[in-house]
Amino acid sequence: MPESYIDTYYRRSMADHPAYPTLSASHQVDVCVVGGGLAGLSTATECLQRGLKVALLERHRIAWGASGRNGGFVTAGYATGHAQIARRTGEAGAKALHDLSVEGVRIVRENIDRLDLARVNPTPGILRAIRYDDAAGLQAEVAEAKRKFGATLHYLSRESVQEKLKSKAYFQGLYSPDAFHFHPLNYALGLGAAVAQKGGLIFEQSPATAIARKAGGFTVTAAGGKIEAGHVVLCSGGYTDRLSPALHRAYLPIATYMLLTEPIADIARAINTPAAVADDRRAGDYYRVVDGNRILWGGCITTRTADPANLAEIMRRRIVDTYPQLRDLKVAAAWSGLMSYARHLMPQIGRTPEGLWHATGFGGHGMNTTTIAGRVVAEAIAGESDRIKLYAPFGLDWNGGPFGRIAVQATYWYLQAMDAWREKGAHKPHARP
Structure with missing residues (x-):
């Protein structure tokens, strides 16, 4: 029996899809992709488009991990800001990397249209709302985005934000019309089907157990068989194991939590926008209305990889803290996923x-970046371009071992405290309404 996906909103609304076989016997390909999330599926898609023969190995089911459990926000940029990127790359390098992230968004849109993917439901617009008063800062950001990147952002006054998000927590906001949100699991399943239709080999429930160098390439072994390949691409994300010690030492598995509500009567009394919503806290909330009357809500960042026993209540409390008028909401499902952070x-x-x-x-921040990663890796393998070198300044830095996780968790708590201090000041009586 094929392994089941965990209970999420996406599993409950997934499109029909095949189960792929486990690996058996030996197969000869040009490229073996290890990991069937969006990075792996994008790499396989791009390699096939260049005439390369591809096999993909997935430990569970394709998009079983964070790729099929996330918020579904597709927007340009990275998990860190432009200024931090420019410190390592210079301004020109940072601008080139931003352009790649924009290209990633465009590729996702093109894939949805080109492949006519079922039940992906792309919906335009992402609204970023802030929980403190800073109209001037946001207006400056609009101008800078236009000047540096030619990007269009729309400033929203507090009155405009309050019309859409009926919560006293929020002040002003920025609306990105070029970003969108969608069903990431159905998108991934559609990519997988397209890979198989083009002759790509997909093997589920087939964890790679060893990679050995050989003349002209590699042998990738899994229970039941092996893949002989000229190139191997590792795309295992937050579930990376010790198959590659260099990768295992260079990432931190960070968990985030999500919740799906039961249907809410008159949901517009709280959220009255088709846009997806995020606040600007380092580990803030992100959410959107799905099915017309449910909320899909995500938040929290933790190095604790096991789910807390009260996960549903933790997430329910975050919703009610922001929207007290929803205090009677019921939880349909709650889950977590592991992201890979450097x-x-x-x-x-x-x-x-x-x-x-x-x-x-x-x-x-993987919807656009997994996609452009697949393209630049495929270009490099095919000898088309060396755009992959733009990411060279961000290598496999050591994750710090157990002290790295402690440092990440301590940083998160510090940022939470700073957010709380800033928001407390914003809501004092002297703060501008």
Whole structure:
């Protein structure tokens, strides 16, 4: 029996899809992709488009991990800001990386249309709302986005935000018309079907157990068979194991939580916008209305990889704290997923000294970055371009071992405290309404 996906909103609304076989016997291909999330599926798609023969190995089911459990926000940028990127790359390098992230968004849109993917439901617009008063800061951000990147952002006054989000927690906001939100699991399942239709080999429930160098390439072994390939691409994200010690030492598995509500009568008394919503806290909330009357809500960042016993109540409380009028809401499902973070908060896209390509470390900003990762890796393998080198300044930095996790958790708590201090000041009586 094929392994089941965990209970999420996406599993409850997934499109019809095949189960793929487990690996058996030996197969000869040009490229073996390890990991069937969006990075792996995007890499397989791009390699097939270049005439390369591809096999993909997935430990569970395709998009079983964070790729099929996330908020479904597709927007340009990375998990860290432009200024931090420019410190390592210079301004020109940072601008080129931003352009790649924009290209990633465009590729997702093109894939949905080109492949006519079922039940992906792309919906335009992402609204970023802030929980403190800073109209001037947001207006400056609009101008800077236009000047640096030619990007269109719309400033929203507090009155405009309050019309859409009926919560006293929010002040002003920015609306991105070029971003969108969608059903990531159905998107991934559609990519998988397209890979198989084009002759790509997909093997589920087939964890790779060893990679051995050989003349002209590699042998990737899994229970039941092996893949002989000229190139290997590791795309295992937050579930990376010790198959590649260099990758295992270079990422931090970070959990985030999500919740789906039961249907809510007159949901517009709280959320009155088709846009997806996020606040600007470092580990803030992100959410959207699905099915017309349910809320899909995500939030929290933790190095604790096991789910807390009261996960549903933790997330329910976050909703009610923001929207007290929804105090009677009921929970339909709650779940978590592991993201792959690097210490520098940028994707780790490149090649190890042993010759293994890798695309991981997407840090909670993976819908566009997994997609562009697949393209630049495929371009490099096919000898089309060296755009992959733009990510070279963000290599496989050591994750700090157990002290790295402690440092990440301590940083999160510090940022939470700073957010709380800023918001407390914003809501004092002297704060501007």
